[in-house]
Amino acid sequence: MAIRTTDQSNVKTIDRTARILETLKELDGARVSEVADELDLANSTAHRYLSSLKKNEFITQEGDFYYVGLRFLELADSAQNRTEVYKLAKPKVEQLAQETGERAEFIVEEHGYAVFVHRAIGETAVRANSHQGKRIPMHATSAGKVILAHSPERKVEEIIECRGLPELTSETITTREELDEELEEIREKGVGFAEEEYIQGLSTVSxxxxxxxxxxxxxxxxxxxxGRMSGDNFKREIQNLLVGAANELEINIAYP
Structure with a gap:
């Protein structure tokens, strides 16, 4: 069945709206002309979209600048609590951050990315470039690799075909052969590591x-x-804490 012109127009409008919101986020606020330049739109078209988004309270205006609005906080809260797993994971993340002093996180896969659902900062944690809702490449993070290792092969193929294996640091896995070997090791050991594969100087255990x-x-x-995440004893200690928290979470999931 052929797609009707009105349907094509509606899809184009939705796509353009999404790109405008992404642009406002990436630029941390923008004028009409800046949005128009970024998306190759006429100023009048960009203004029409921005006005509609403002009318529907998805963005806000301060002088000549438009910003993503606080209404997204309400939507984010709904997303964070849409499943029982998400709700149950939050206190575990906070507990891990307190016990280790580092940054703890609960991450899931969505649209081929590893997404921070919950994050907590310990007393000595570094404030790396991450926040709740941030999307990062699956293959360059311990959490992403753990999820890939326990996902159906067809799902793994789809994610790699869609997102590729881009190099983010000199330590990033960029070949399918190397990734497959690491995924097999994760399945055997029940834990995943990423040493400076996403951000130089940052390592993770999941x-x-x-x-x-x-x-x-x-x-x-x-x-x-x-420097702090190195050494077999330290890694084993972190791994034991994580396994214990994950086991408790899984019991709570199975017997709510």
Missing amino acids: VPVKGSSGAIQGSLGISGPS
């Missing part, structure tokens, strides 16, 4: 969180400076 059916639900992880 373990899987599974549902009652055994399907992967997400990953609990700890991130910190590579």
